Amino acid sequence: xxxxxxxxxxLIKTRGQQVTLSCxxxxxxxxxxWYQQTxxxxxxxxxxxFSETQRNKGNFPGRFSGRQFSNSRSEMNVSTxxxxxxALYLCASSLDAGxxxxxxxxSWLTVV
Amino acid sequence: xxxxxxxxxxxxxPEGAIASLNCTYSDRVSQSFxxxxxxxxxxxELIMSIYSNGDKEDGRFTAQLNKASQYxxxxxxxxxxxxxxxxxxxxxxxxxxxxxxxxxxTTLSVSS
Numbered sequence: 001x002x003x004x005x006x007x008x009x010x011l012i013k014t015r016g017q018q019v020t021l022s023c024x025x026x027x028x029x030x031x032x033x034w035y036q037q038t039x040x041x042x043x044x045x046x047x048x049x050f051s052e053t054q055r056n057k058g059n060f061p062g063r064f065s066g067r068q069f070s071n072s073r074s075e076m077n078v079s080t081x082x083x084x085x086x087a088l089y090l091c092a093s094s095l096d097a098g099x100x101x102x103x104x105x106x107s108w109l110t111v112v
Numbered sequence: 113x114x115x116x117x118x119x120x121x122x123x124x125x126p127e128g129a130i131a132s133l134n135c136t137y138s139d140r141v142s143q144s145f146x147x148x149x150x151x152x153x154x155x156x157e158l159i160m161s162i163y164s165n166g167d168k169e170d171g172r173f174t175a176q177l178n179k180a181s182q183y184x185x186x187x188x189x190x191x192x193x194x195x196x197x198x199x200x201x202x203x204x205x206x207x208x209x210x211x212x213x214x215x216x217x218t219t220l221s222v223s224s
Contacts, residue, residue, distance in 0.1 A: 031210050042216035043156070043200065048209045056209040090155055098144070098206045103155040 002027065004093050004104035012110045018079040021107045025072050025093030031055075032074040033101065034066060037088040046089075049074055050096065078109075086111045114139040118201050118215035127224045131188040135201030135215055138182070142203040145177055146212065147186045150198045159199075160186065191222045 005024040033048040045058040049068035066076040092101040148156035160175040202212040
C-alpha cells in the first residue's frame with residue numbers, strides 16, 4: 001500500500017513569491033492535514049480537510065491556504081512568502097478523526 | 113493555549129539501558145496520545161498510540177498514560193544506537209478532527 005506522497009520534495013523560492021505544495025493521501029483515506037515544522041516552533045498544525053471541506057484550522061495567517069479535491073488529494077498554498085516561511089511542510093492522512101495519522105516525507109521549502 | 117511540554121534534552125543513555133521520555137499536556141479533554149520518532153532530515157514516524165490510562169507495551173517500547181496527572185511517558189528498553197532520534201509527543205482532542213498538538217521533542221542519544 002503506497003504511503004502519503006508529497007511533491008515537490010525540495011524547493012527554493014524568493015521572498016514575495018507564492019508556492020503550491022501537493023499531497024496524495026493513502027488510498028482510502030479521506031482526511032488530509034498539513035503541518036509546518038521549524039526548529040524554533042516545532043511541528044504546528046496548519047489545517048485539515050475532509051471530503052473537500054476545511055474541518056479545522058490552526059493559528060496561521062491567511063497567506064496559508066489549502067484545498068482538497070474529490071479524489072482526496074490536497075494542495076496547500078502560501079502567498080507572499082516571507083523568510084520565516086522556510087520550513088518542512090508535512091502532509092498527513094487519516095481515515096477520519098479518531099484514527100491514526102500517517103505523515104508523508106515532507107516538502108522542504110527555503111525562502112531566500 | 114493548549115500546550116504539550118517535553119524536555120528538549122539531549123537525553124544520553126548507554127546501549128542496553130532504559131530510556132525514559134516524558135510529556136505533559138494542558139488540555140484536559142485530550143483523548144488520544146501518540147509518540148512519534150523523527151530522524152534528522154526525515155518525517156515523523158508513529159511508534160505508539162495510547163488512549164486509556166495505564167501501560168501499553170509494544171516490543172521494546174512501553175507507553176504510559178495518566179490522565180489525572182496529564183502525563184504521558186515512553187520507555188525504551190534495551191536502547192540501541194539506532195534509537196538515537198528526536199521523540200515527539202502529540203495529543204489530540206478527537207472532537208477537533210485529526211489535529212495533533214505536538215511537543216517540541218526530546219532528543220535521545222544512545223551511545224555504543
